[in-house]
């Protein structure tokens with residue numbers, strides 16, 4: 001038992017020596033390694049840091065150099081963007097205004113709507129079959145300047161907005177709302193003025209009074225809108 005215990009003690013001592021050796025030799029080595037690595041890392045860091053900072057500086061310089069042209073570019077871009085946007089808006093407004101201005105104008109003081117009604121080939125202002133609507137404020141004085149631009153005789157008359165289209169003119173839905181020679185039709189180049197008082201409200205049609213023309217599609221919608229502050233003319237909203 002004592003021998004065994006001595007042997008076991010030696011073995012234990014040798015184990016502990018190995019353990020010490022491992023602890024003393026290996027740990028310092030590892031520590032040195034770690035130190036080397038740290039140094040290497042520290043050496044690597046300073047070299048990588050300047051390169052990083054140089055890269056950063058380079059990037060910053062590049063960013064600055066791109067920023068310097070960029071602000072003018074940015075300034076130029078919005079400046080260049082705004083005019084097209086304005087132009088687009090102006091272009092969007094102008095045709096509408098021009099289209100409105102070409103066909104209809106309004107004098108608020110006298111509540112007078114002036115409308116150009118141009119007869120073309122079985123059409124009015126390029127529209128057929130109620131494809132366009134003239135809307136006017138209530139009780140407005142409506143002045144329709146009729147222009148006959150087609151080789152076929154045409155006329156114009158305000159007809160009812162309800163029921164079947166009239167085959168021919170001669171019975172206007174609003175007093176005096178018709179051209180001369182409403183059934184016979186006016187020749188090409190003729191001009192005529194239709195002047196009448198609009199009622200408070202209502203839906204009518206502007207038709208050609210020459211027999212068969214309205215039925216063939218020569219008519220527009222005409223509305224008196226109690227809520228309308230100004231007249232409008234354009235494609236009929238579906």
Ligand SMILES: [Cu+2]
Nearest residue numbers: 154208210213
């Ligand atoms: Cu006609």
